[in-house]
Amino acid sequence: MYRLFVAIDLPNEVRDAVAGIAGRELVGARLVPREQLHLTLRFIGDADEAQYHAIKKALDRAKVAVFSLTLKDVGHFPPGRRPRVLWVGMEESAPLRVLQQEVELALVGAGVPPEERGFSPHITIARLKETPPGKIMALEEKYHQFSAGPFSVEEFYLYSSTFTREGAVHKREAVYRLSA
Numbered sequence: 001m002y003r004l005f006v007a008i009d010l011p012n013e014v015r016d017a018v019a020g021i022a023g024r025e026l027v028g029a030r031l032v033p034r035e036q037l038h039l040t041l042r043f044i045g046d047a048d049e050a051q052y053h054a055i056k057k058a059l060d061r062a063k064v065a066v067f068s069l070t071l072k073d074v075g076h077f078p079p080g081r082r083p084r085v086l087w088v089g090m091e092e093s094a095p096l097r098v099l100q101q102e103v104e105l106a107l108v109g110a111g112v113p114p115e116e117r118g119f120s121p122h123i124t125i126a127r128l129k130e131t132p133p134g135k136i137m138a139l140e141e142k143y144h145q146f147s148a149g150p151f152s153v154e155e156f157y158l159y160s161s162t163f164t165r166e167g168a169v170h171k172r173e174a175v176y177r178l179s180a
Contacts, residue, residue, distance in 0.1 A: 002052045003161045004044040004173070006059065006103050008153055010037055010123070014071065017148040018088050021074060021125055026139070028130040029086065036170055039069075039090075039123055041103045041156060044112055051111065056174050058110035059158055062102035066178045067095035070149035071123065074140050083136045084129075087122035088146065096121060099156065099178075154178055 010018065019034040047055060070091045076083035090096075100119050108114050128136070158174040 002047045002049075002173075003163075004047050004052070004055065005159050005161065006041040006044065006107075006156060007038040007159055008041065008069075008156050010039070011151045014148045014151055017146075018071065018123055018125055021088065021143055021146065022086055022139070026086075026126065026128075026131055026135055029126040029128050030167075031126045032124055033167070036168070037123055037125065038159075038170075039121060041100050041119075042107060042115060044107065047112075052173075054110040055107060055112065056158060058106040059103065059174065059176055061106045061109070062099065062156075062176065064095060064099045064102055064178055066152060066154050066180060067093065067099075068150040068152055069093055069096060070147060070151075072147045074125075074143040074146050075122075076128070076136050076140070083131060083133060084127065085124055086126040086128060086136065086139070087124050088148075089122050093121075096153075099153075103156070 015034050015037050018037055022029060022031050044055065071088050072091055073089040075087055075089060077085040077087065097119065104115060155175055155177045157172050157176070160171045160173050162169045
């Protein structure tokens with residue numbers, strides 16, 4: 001059984017900038033390791049061997065041209081309640097939305113049930129538990145003009161995720177190049 005998701009990785013300099021936002025001073029925050037920072041295009045969930053191969057093949061159909069992304073802003077989910085996720089957002093990008101729609105169509109074609117939630121592009125930088133909302137608000141205020149990039153998106157990936165005592169371990173299962 002595979003636990004799968006589709007994502008865009010960040011260049012090293014962007015990972016460094018993003019990883020520096022949530023410091024160790026956030027009580028109750030579990031930081032996402034620098035090497036695992038990514039933009040999820042679609043969380044798939046559990047897939048058996050046959051589904052895995054169908055998904056892997058179907059994602060070849062998601063064809064878009066290379067494009068650029070710029071990260072900006074820091075916020076949290078859910079809005080208006082006790083924060084559970086600290087994130088970095090991005091400037092609106094029509095090509096990113098097209099890529100996400102292409103991925104979604106390819107996955108539905110491979111038998112994956114359609115995603116019911118709308119696409120909200122972000123990079124999760126920390127998971128929060130009992131973190132005082134005031135600390136989150138102060139961090140968001142400090143980084144309200146955060147920006148990183150632009151950077152070129154030339155490929156996306158199919159990842160599997162395995163839970164261990166040390167946290168999730170992500171393994172790149174396939175690479176999909178965007179057209180020039």
